[in-house]
Amino acid sequence: MPSPFTPLPLERAGARAAVLPYGAHVTAWSTADGEQLYLSPRTAYEEGSAIRGGVPVVFPQFSDRGPLPKHGFARTRAWDVLAHAADAVTLALRDDAATRALWPHPFRAELRVVLSDDTLAVTLAVENPGADAIAFTAALHTYLRVADVADVAVEGLRGVRYQDNTARGAERLDDADAVRFDGEVDRVYLDVPNEVTVREPGRARVVRAEGFRDVVVWNPGAERARGIADLEPDGWRRFVCVEAGAVVQPVTLDAGARWTGTQRIAVAPAR
Ligand SMILES: O=P(O)(O)OC[C@H]1O[C@@H](O)[C@H](O)[C@@H](O)[C@@H]1O
Incomplete structure (x- = not known):
């Protein structure tokens, strides 16, 4: 059996990406503008x-908001490759003895990654094959590469409520024109109505979500x-995580039901 750490390559019109079966993890995505992920x-x-x-896949628990290992177990399991075309890949994870020991529920998860010229689309689908309802939280924990986090503005969140994880989850209303990074930022924005733009000198990325209500x-x-032992010194300067998530309100799936959430990241012209 091939190693789950062997990347599956994707390519389309000059854009490239790599996805590992381990965690169904997108580890690289580049466009004509260069590498987009940290x-x-x-x-x-x-x-x-x-x-x-x-792009770590967070499932079935966001962060430490529950009894499971942080961010759940999907990111540390080898997923099965269901289909691999030049510009798309679909992977699957289902419950087994190890997952049921942590989370005693049947599930089928699928992650589909589709590459187009300037957009990376990642869809997480979860199905409940069991007889009882299941509830989970999830996120696509995207690390967007930036030149220097000090110069980044995250736009589109003005007027949106958030839970501030740096203040024990205190709820606040964002009234700033953009989120800027001067020290730790760890926020879960609730019911985000808009797309979110990550802007820095010379480049912008637009993150759109469907199915996921929250943005971290x-x-x-x-x-x-x-x-954080697995970050190099100053590595924190090179990324901003913008994560489409179903975090605050868990997704509940009745027997036989299926849920999907998609995050699309598009490279946009810089202003
Ligand atoms: O170090 P981890 O487990 O990958 O988590 C990274 C971060 O993930 C974010 O989504 C959480 O809001 C943070 O609180 C957390 O620290």
Whole structure:
């Protein structure tokens, strides 16, 4: 059996991406503008460890908001490859003895990644094959590469409520024109109505979500980054996480039901 750490390449009209079966993890995505994702060179690439960067799939629990390992188990499992074309790949994960020991529910998850000229579309689908309802939280924990986080503005969140994880989840209303990064930022924006734009000098990326109601914005800042062993020194300056998520309101699936959530990241002209 091939290693789950062997990347599956995608290519379309000059755009490229790589997806690992381990975690169904998009580890790279480049367009004519260059690499769009941050991937830590200190990533361990070993069973049981999460990959630092790219697009980790968070399922069935967001962060430490429950009894499971942080961000659930999907990011540290080898997924099956269902289909691999030049510009798209579909992977699947289903319950087994190991997942049921952590989370005693049957499920079928699928992750589909589709590459087009300037857009990366990632869809997570979850189906409940069991007889009882299941509930889960999930996110696509995208690490967008930036030149320097100090120069980044995340737009589209003005007037949206958020839970501030740096203040024990205190709920606030964002009244700033953009989110800027001067120290740790760790926020879950609720019921986000708009697309979110990550703008920096010379480049912009637009993140659109369907099915996911929330958007997480995260950067650890210098101090917290010191405690993250798989980040290189100053690695925290090179990314902003913008994560489409179903975080605050869990998704509930009745017997036989299916849910899908999509995140589309498009490279947009810089202003
Ligand atoms: O280090 P991990 O487990 O990949 O988590 C990274 C971060 O993920 C974010 O989504 C959370 O909001 C943060 O609180 C968390 O620190």
